[in-house]
Amino acid sequence: MSDALNPDACMDWGRDARTGLPEAVYAKGKTDAQLAQILTAARSLSRPVLLTRLAPDQVERLPDVLRGGLDYEPVSRTGLFGPVPACAGEPDIAVVAAGLADMPVVGEAVRTLAFCGVGARVIADVGVAGLWRLMDRLEEIRRARIVIAVAGMEGALFSVLAGLIQAPIIAVPTSVGQGVSEGGTVALHSALASCAPGLVVVNIDNGFGAAQAALRMRALTSGVQAGT
Structure with a gap:
């Protein structure tokens, strides 16, 4: 694939400080290389990442070292990667x-x-x-x-x-x-x-x-x- 059609992702790591809401990744349509690059960067920065519309076959193709750090839920097709805070208190x-x-x-x-x-x-x-x-x-x-x-x-x-x-x-x-x-x-x-x-x-x-x-x-x- 041409590099022009497979560019690197540009993550908005400052979004949570700016808006109070963290960056998330819409996985559908992204290449395996792009997903791996995003998760590798997140791991190096100790930043959590939420992935939505993440298909099971995309998870299977991730490198083992990245897949091991991913909490994947197939019904919702979501993945939680990295240090995610525990839910505290009674749900409101x-x-x-x-x-x-x-x-x-x-x-x-x-x-x-x-x-x-x-x-x-x-x-x-x-x-x-x-x-x-x-x-x-x-x-x-x-x-x-x-x-x-x-x-x-x-x-x-x-x-x-x-x-x-x-x-x-x-x-x-x-x-x-x-x-x-x-x-x-x-x-x-x-x-x-x-x-x-x-x-x-x-x-x-x-x-x-x-x-x-x-x-x-x-x-x-x-x-x-x-x-x-």
């Missing part, structure tokens, strides 16, 4: 999922939070097709300071939750569905068109972005940097 962020098919996106959000030392409570399979499931967990959801809501299909969970709880809600539409709902556009439009006020929306399948938004919100009320 809830990640609420309509269905089990949404768990890859849930996992990306939870692992992004964990990378920053912030725990999350996962409340899954509470879609509105069986509304009793959501109502049974409602008091638990209400104890959260911030809620990340994850749903595909028609995305009805977003409006229902926004009409029932006080905490800020970050809606994450997922690409789960078939026919007209395939690809997540219907769920996205449902979130954007919700009549429940105050709903914040990120892009389809963007668990990482939802977690980053939650960290910023949490920092405003806790008096700490977003990534701590």
